[in-house]
Amino acid sequence: MRFPLAIAICCAPITGWSQTQDEQPVTTEQHCVVRLPSESRSDADLSSRDDTDPTIHVSADSSEATAGQAARFQGNVNLIQGLREIQTERAEVSQETGTFSADGGLIYQDPAVMIKAQSLTADIDDNQAELTQAQYWLNGQQVHGKAEKLQILGEDSMLLEGATFTTCPQDDPDWLLQAKTITIDAEEEWGEIWHAKVKIFDVPVFYVPYMTVPVSDKRKTGFLIPDFSTSSKNGVDVSVPFYWNIAPNFDATLTTQMMSSRGLFLKGESRYLQPWGEGKINLEYMGNDRLLEDNSDRYMLHFEHGGKLTDHWRLYGNFTTVSDDNYFSDFKSSVQASTDNQISREGEASYFTDFWNASIKVQDIEVLGDTKKPFQVMPALSLNYYQPGLYGPVDFHFNTELTRFSHQESSQINATRWHVEPTLTLPYQIPAGSLTTELKLMQTWYEQDDPTGQYDDFVSRTLPQLQINGKVNFERDLTFAGQPFLQTLEPQIQYLYVPHTDQSDIGLYDTALLQEDYYGLFRDRRYSGLDRISDANQLTVGLSTRYLDSINRERAQLAIGQIFYFDDPKISLDGNEEIPERQSNSALAAELQLRASERWFLRGGVQYDTNAGSTNRSEVLLDYRANDDNLVQLSHRYVPALGTDIDGQSIDISQAGIRTSWALTDKTYFVGNWYYDMNLNRSVESYAGIQYESCCWAIRLAYHRHLNTNYDDQDFTTISPNNEFDSGLSLKFVLKGLGSTGPLGVRDMLNEGLFNYRKPYYLRN
Incomplete structure (x- = not known):
C-alpha cells in the first residue's frame, strides 16, 4: 500500500466510476461463494486503472487543505491510487509526516484483499498500514475472517492479531480457526497461524501451537488429514500422511500407518517432473507382521519413468518388487490393485523418425502365486520401417525383431528368436467402402537351449500370409418414434490364408490364446506373440449397423460376425495336431451398444458356440444415469x-x-x-x-x-x-x-x- 505525495483533490464523483449495490463474489465455485459487502467494486472497474500512476485521486462531500501540510476530507470520501481504493467518512493526508488516517468506518480494496475496518493509519513512505476492528476477504479465494488489529506489511502480506481464519463462505461459518497471530502472504498464497483453537460449530475441538494453511490450491509442506478404518483382517487402521513440497517439480508424501492386528506400516511416494520425463518412486515397509507365523518383514518397491530425451528418443521404465505374493491382497497400495495377479518389470528405449523406428526392451513378468515362472525378455531388439507408396498405390512395411528369452530356473529352456516380416499392402478406399489386400512373409529362426531335449536346437519357420478385407457402407434415412434418424449398414468380409506347418518343436515363450470378440474375428492372429502362428483358410463375415440422430449423435451400434473355416485350424498351444480345434466355424460374436434415451444406456457382448449350442462368454451392462452423481x-x-x-x-x-x-x-x-x-x-x-x-x-x-x-x-x-x-x-x-x-x-x-x-x-x- 503506497500513497505518493502528489494529490489531485476534487469534490465531485470521479468520472466513469460507478458503485454496484449487488454483492460481489470472491470465487465462482459452485454453491460455495463468499459474498463481499455491497460497497465492493467489480473486476470490471480495475480494467481502466493504471497501477503505475502515483497520483491519489480523492472525492468527498467537503474538503479542507493547507498547502504543503495536510488535507482533510469529510463525507463519502473516496481515495483512489492505482488499483487501491479506500471508502470512508473522514480522512486526513499529512504531507509533513507522510501519513494517512481514516476513521468512522472504512473499506479498503486492492487486487489481493478487501478489508472493512473501524479505523486506518498508514505510513505512506514505508508502504505499511494498520487497521482496527477489521474484517478481511482475500479476493479470488475462499479465505476470510476478523481481526482486532490488522497490519498491511508491504505489497503482499498481512499480520493479524486476535484473529479468525476460515474458508467457509457463510457469515456464521461451520468451522474457523481462532488464533493469537496470523500472517498471510498473498504472493506465496499461504498463511502461518500461531496458538490456534479449531472450532467446529462454535465448539473448540483441539489446540494447535503452530500451523500453516493454504489460501489457494498452492502446494505446501505439512500434515494432511488422517484416515481411519477398521478391518477384520487388519484391525483398527489409522494413517497419517505428511506432504513434502520439495520443489515445484518434485514432491513426496510420507504416510505413517498403524494397524492394530499387524503393526506399523510406513509408506512413501515421491514424484518428479523434468523436461526429459516424469515418474514416481514408491517404497512401503512393515517390520514383523504380527499376522504371519514367522513375523516376517513385508515390503514393496516401485519405480516408473516415462519421457523423451530428444525429439526422437523415448524412454520408459517400470519396476516393482514385493516381499511375498500376498502383499497386494493384504495392503491397499497406490501401485497395484488387490485383484492384479501379475507384476511387470520392463525398460524400453525407442528411437522414432517419420518412416522408421527402433527400440530395445527388457521385460520380466512375475505371476503371483504361480510356481511356474514366465520367461524373461533379455533383451528384445526391434526395427519397423514404413514406406507408403513404394510402387504406385502399394505400401511397404518391414518389421524385424530379435529377442532373447531366458529363465531364472536352470532346468528350463532358454532361446533366441529372430523374426522378419516384410509386408506389401494395396489399399483402396472411397466413401462407399474399402478393399485392402495384404501379403506378408513371416520368417522366424529359433536357437533353443533345452536341458530336457524336448525341442530342437535350431528351428526355421517360413509362413506366407494373404489377407483380403472388404467393407461396404450403406446408409438410409428413417423415422422412429417421430424422430429422424440416419441408419448405416456396414457389411464386412475378410479372407485369410496361412498354410500349415508343424510348430510342435518350438517352445512357448510369449504366446497365449487371444479372445474372440467381434473385433477379434478380423485379426490375422489367433495367438499373441510369435511362437504359434495358426494355419488359416477361412472367411470372416460381419455385419454392423449404426443409428445416428438429427445432430449426428450415435444412438445405437450393433455388430455380429462369425468365421467360417474351409480347413479346420490344426495349430494348438499344447502341440497336439491330431484333433482339429474347430468344426466348420468359430463362435458367433455379437456386440451391442445402445443409448435408448438421455438416461438409459446398454452395452452387451456374447460369444456363442453354434456347434456345441453353448455360450463361450457373455457380458451385459445396463445403466440408468439421471446425472453424473445419480x-x-x-x-x-x-x-x-x-x-x-x-x-x-x-x-x-x-x-x-x-x-x-x-x-x-x-x-x-x-x-x-x-x-x-x-x-x-x-x-x-x-x-x-x-x-x-x-x-x-x-x-x-x-x-x-x-x-x-x-x-x-x-x-x-x-x-x-x-x-x-x-x-x-x-x-x-x-x-x-x-x-x-x-x-x-x-x-x-x-x-x-x-x-x-x-x-x-x-x-x-
Whole structure:
C-alpha cells in the first residue's frame, strides 16, 4: 500500500466510476461463494486503472487543505491510487509526516484483499498500514475472517492479531480457526497461524501451537488429514500422511500407518517432473507382521519413468518388487490393485523418425502365486520401417525383431528368436467402402537351449500370409418414434490364408490364446506373440449397423460376425495336431451398444458356440444415469471353465451385480455395490458408503466386505464357498482449507472395491 505525495483533490464523483449495490463474489465455485459487502467494486472497474500512476485521486462531500501540510476530507470520501481504493467518512493526508488516517468506518480494496475496518493509519513512505476492528476477504479465494488489529506489511502480506481464519463462505461459518497471530502472504498464497483453537460449530475441538494453511490450491509442506478404518483382517487402521513440497517439480508424501492386528506400516511416494520425463518412486515397509507365523518383514518397491530425451528418443521404465505374493491382497497400495495377479518389470528405449523406428526392451513378468515362472525378455531388439507408396498405390512395411528369452530356473529352456516380416499392402478406399489386400512373409529362426531335449536346437519357420478385407457402407434415412434418424449398414468380409506347418518343436515363450470378440474375428492372429502362428483358410463375415440422430449423435451400434473355416485350424498351444480345434466355424460374436434415451444406456457382448449350442462368454451392462452423481448400473458376466471347485471339477463364473450412487439431498450422497456369484450362491463383494459434503467440510462413512485371495494356500486356484472374506468400516473427515480439499464427490467412491465402475457405452458423440 503506497500513497505518493502528489494529490489531485476534487469534490465531485470521479468520472466513469460507478458503485454496484449487488454483492460481489470472491470465487465462482459452485454453491460455495463468499459474498463481499455491497460497497465492493467489480473486476470490471480495475480494467481502466493504471497501477503505475502515483497520483491519489480523492472525492468527498467537503474538503479542507493547507498547502504543503495536510488535507482533510469529510463525507463519502473516496481515495483512489492505482488499483487501491479506500471508502470512508473522514480522512486526513499529512504531507509533513507522510501519513494517512481514516476513521468512522472504512473499506479498503486492492487486487489481493478487501478489508472493512473501524479505523486506518498508514505510513505512506514505508508502504505499511494498520487497521482496527477489521474484517478481511482475500479476493479470488475462499479465505476470510476478523481481526482486532490488522497490519498491511508491504505489497503482499498481512499480520493479524486476535484473529479468525476460515474458508467457509457463510457469515456464521461451520468451522474457523481462532488464533493469537496470523500472517498471510498473498504472493506465496499461504498463511502461518500461531496458538490456534479449531472450532467446529462454535465448539473448540483441539489446540494447535503452530500451523500453516493454504489460501489457494498452492502446494505446501505439512500434515494432511488422517484416515481411519477398521478391518477384520487388519484391525483398527489409522494413517497419517505428511506432504513434502520439495520443489515445484518434485514432491513426496510420507504416510505413517498403524494397524492394530499387524503393526506399523510406513509408506512413501515421491514424484518428479523434468523436461526429459516424469515418474514416481514408491517404497512401503512393515517390520514383523504380527499376522504371519514367522513375523516376517513385508515390503514393496516401485519405480516408473516415462519421457523423451530428444525429439526422437523415448524412454520408459517400470519396476516393482514385493516381499511375498500376498502383499497386494493384504495392503491397499497406490501401485497395484488387490485383484492384479501379475507384476511387470520392463525398460524400453525407442528411437522414432517419420518412416522408421527402433527400440530395445527388457521385460520380466512375475505371476503371483504361480510356481511356474514366465520367461524373461533379455533383451528384445526391434526395427519397423514404413514406406507408403513404394510402387504406385502399394505400401511397404518391414518389421524385424530379435529377442532373447531366458529363465531364472536352470532346468528350463532358454532361446533366441529372430523374426522378419516384410509386408506389401494395396489399399483402396472411397466413401462407399474399402478393399485392402495384404501379403506378408513371416520368417522366424529359433536357437533353443533345452536341458530336457524336448525341442530342437535350431528351428526355421517360413509362413506366407494373404489377407483380403472388404467393407461396404450403406446408409438410409428413417423415422422412429417421430424422430429422424440416419441408419448405416456396414457389411464386412475378410479372407485369410496361412498354410500349415508343424510348430510342435518350438517352445512357448510369449504366446497365449487371444479372445474372440467381434473385433477379434478380423485379426490375422489367433495367438499373441510369435511362437504359434495358426494355419488359416477361412472367411470372416460381419455385419454392423449404426443409428445416428438429427445432430449426428450415435444412438445405437450393433455388430455380429462369425468365421467360417474351409480347413479346420490344426495349430494348438499344447502341440497336439491330431484333433482339429474347430468344426466348420468359430463362435458367433455379437456386440451391442445402445443409448435408448438421455438416461438409459446398454452395452452387451456374447460369444456363442453354434456347434456345441453353448455360450463361450457373455457380458451385459445396463445403466440408468439421471446425472453424473445419480446412477444405477446392473451387470452380469459369464465365463465358462474359469476355475475348479473343491472336487477338482471345472466351474463356470456367473456373476450378477448392482452399483449405484444417488444424491439423497443436495449435500448427501449414497454409493453402494453388491456382486453375487450365482453358481456358488454367495456374495463376492459388498460396499456401502454415505458422504455429506458442504462448502466447509465433508465426512464419509463406508462399509466393505469382499473375498480375500491367499496365494500361500496351495489350493488358491480352487473356487470354494469357504474362501476367506475381509470386512470393515472406514471413516474420513476433512475441514476444507486445512491442507485438503476433501472427498471429490462420488466419483472416487464409485471406484472403491474389487470391481470399478465402467460406463456401458462407447458411442461417438
